[in-house]
Amino acid sequence: MLNKILKNAVTIAIGGHIRPDGDCVGSSMGLYHYIRDNYNDKKVDVYLEEIPDKFYCLKSTELIRHEIAEDKEYDLFISLDCGDKERLGFSASLFDKAKRTYCIDHHISNTGFAQDEYTVADASSTCELVYQLMEYDKISLDTAEALYLGIVHDTGVFQYTCATPSTFRMAASLLEKGVDGARLIQDTYYEKTYAQNQILGRTLLESILFMDKTCIASYVTKKTMDFYGVKVKDLDGIVSQLRVTKDVEVAIFMYELETNVFKVSLRSKERVDVSKVAKYFGGGGHKKAAGLTMAGTYYDVLNNLSRQIEAQMMQK
Known part of the structure; x- marks a missing residue:
């Protein structure tokens, strides 16, 4: 071929x-x-x-x-x-x-x-x-x-x-x-560097559960990344770690590209096709792993994503 x-x-x-x-x-x-x-x-x-x-x-x-x-x-x-x-x-x-x-x-x-x-x-x-x-x-x-x-x-x-x-x-x-x-x-x-483990730990500590604890989300600002001395490539794997939380169906991780602009990573288990969620906002990916970029505050982005996730959850 x-x-x-x-x-x-x-x-x-x-x-x-x-x-x-x-x-x-x-x-x-x-x-x-x-x-x-x-x-x-x-x-x-x-x-x-x-x-x-x-x-x-x-x-x-x-x-x-x-x-x-x-x-x-x-x-x-x-x-x-x-x-x-x-x-x-x-x-x-x-x-x-x-x-x-x-x-x-x-x-x-x-x-x-x-x-x-x-x-x-x-x-x-x-x-x-x-x-x-x-x-x-x-x-x-x-x-x-x-x-x-x-x-x-x-x-x-x-x-x-x-x-x-x-x-x-x-x-x-x-x-x-x-x-x-x-x-x-x-x-x-x-294998992770000490700084990668630090930022992972902080992200997990500051994560939130919502939608009857079926979704988990967390984020990192540019200021926090600078504090720990990490770059975007050091954030690899964080969303997957969020995903393995017991009873969670969808994990959301965001990091700040610039003020009020976030790169969003989505991961799911069974009930939600996150590629559809990402595509709705101009992103793409796979059924269980997708991504997008969205402007707004962390809570603005989370609210927008939640509506699309909830719409699928209610159909199951």
């Missing part, structure tokens, strides 16, 4: 969504290594925003480009783990100039913005889809590590319902390539 996608393309750009997470970084670097290893006639570059420090364990992540040379144009732009062109961020201009565009994604909210695409909404991760396009015998250890990392992060270490039997089989086959799965999980998913 990749042979068909890459046909007639000599120069290839790979791009992913803003604020790249494990699946975005893993799929980008996995595809990068696979092309480098198996297509000597092609030149490939990866364009992503600054990635979390923990993902630099993957080989060649230091080669990721964080800005664009003015004269850069590519035969093919491959968008990974991105539901719409705007979420490509700074690399969207390369997408617009590319001779061909292709999208590989698993977001149910994908807008079909590329010329060609491979999108499967119920796939565990984009890494799973990228794996399906590869020939197993041609997957190197570097490729396998990147794909395994992405699968681990988007399945919550295989605990989410998106992790199907085929997901486990893929993960097992990647381990057979020599991936040290235990180390990758510990170093990139569980």
